[in-house]
Amino acid sequence: MASIEELLKNKGILKPKVARRSDQRWPDEIRAVRITRGYCKHAMGSCLIEIGDTRVVCAANIENKVPPHLKNTGTGWITAEYGMLPSSTSTRMIRESSKGRPQGRTHEIQRLIGRSLRAAVNLQDVGERTIWLDCDVLQADGGTRTASITGAYVALKDALEAMVAQQTIARNPIREQVAAVSVGIVDGEIFLDLNYEEDSRADVDMNVVMTGSGNIIEIQGTAEGHTFTKDQMNALISLAEKGIAELMKLQKHALGIS
Numbered sequence: 001m002a003s004i005e006e007l008l009k010n011k012g013i014l015k016p017k018v019a020r021r022s023d024q025r026w027p028d029e030i031r032a033v034r035i036t037r038g039y040c041k042h043a044m045g046s047c048l049i050e051i052g053d054t055r056v057v058c059a060a061n062i063e064n065k066v067p068p069h070l071k072n073t074g075t076g077w078i079t080a081e082y083g084m085l086p087s088s089t090s091t092r093m094i095r096e097s098s099k100g101r102p103q104g105r106t107h108e109i110q111r112l113i114g115r116s117l118r119a120a121v122n123l124q125d126v127g128e129r130t131i132w133l134d135c136d137v138l139q140a141d142g143g144t145r146t147a148s149i150t151g152a153y154v155a156l157k158d159a160l161e162a163m164v165a166q167q168t169i170a171r172n173p174i175r176e177q178v179a180a181v182s183v184g185i186v187d188g189e190i191f192l193d194l195n196y197e198e199d200s201r202a203d204v205d206m207n208v209v210m211t212g213s214g215n216i217i218e219i220q221g222t223a224e225g226h227t228f229t230k231d232q233m234n235a236l237i238s239l240a241e242k243g244i245a246e247l248m249k250l251q252k253h254a255l256g257i258s
Helices: 004-010 104-118 144-165 230-255
Strands: 033-037 045-051 054-063 077-084 130-139 178-186 189-192 204-211 216-223
Touching (some): 033 230, 054 144, 077 104, 104 130, 104 144, 104 204, 130 144, 178 230, 189 230
Parallel strands (some): 077 130
Antiparallel strands (some): 033 045, 045 054
16 A cells, blocks of 8 residues: 555655755654643643644643533533743734633634544543643644644543542543644645744645544644645645654653553
8 A cells, every 4th residue: 555655746746855844844744742741730630742842731620510501411521721821922922811801713722622632532431520621832833723632632631540540430531542733735835744934824724633543523724825626635634644643652652651
């Protein structure tokens, strides 16, 4: 069976590796990744995830209540909050609390993180509890939402393992591993794991969330000024699958799973 790289080259979508990107990566290469567990002292589960120059603190905490629509159902809930610190970007961002409420982009990302992790968990095994996933961007250089999802999975798994150890729940309810990555078309070339410089000038920008079994949770793909073909879309998804497989290996390594 042909490799992903061969399939992309045969379609004329991925150019031969003759030139590196601005940060010296090949088109199909993810940035350097580091995951530090137990980053927050008081959280049930937490980590600092560093992907290139993007850094996100992810923490999981448990609340012994659920939203009104889940009361007396025996089913739990997973939700997320996401935020960017004022100095996380080159120009200082105003705290959203100063504006009175989160903006549209923040709501969208929070909902994406929550959906992504709910897809990985048997919520009935959680019981009537809410798991809060807090993702705070310390430094942004592209891919903050995908880094948040990838890091939140590690924080969530540790929190649920702690609940099992405390005999709060009978077993770990995680069904699937989850990770996410960005892909895009920049100057006619397909790139994996876009940094900010690439993302800001991409003709196509796509975020892909997948499970360990290779199923898709969500695809967010947008053309900016130039449309893209079905073959290009399939190539983007295939390249994202390659990157997500690498991220999942790094998640397992951080969690001490062989």
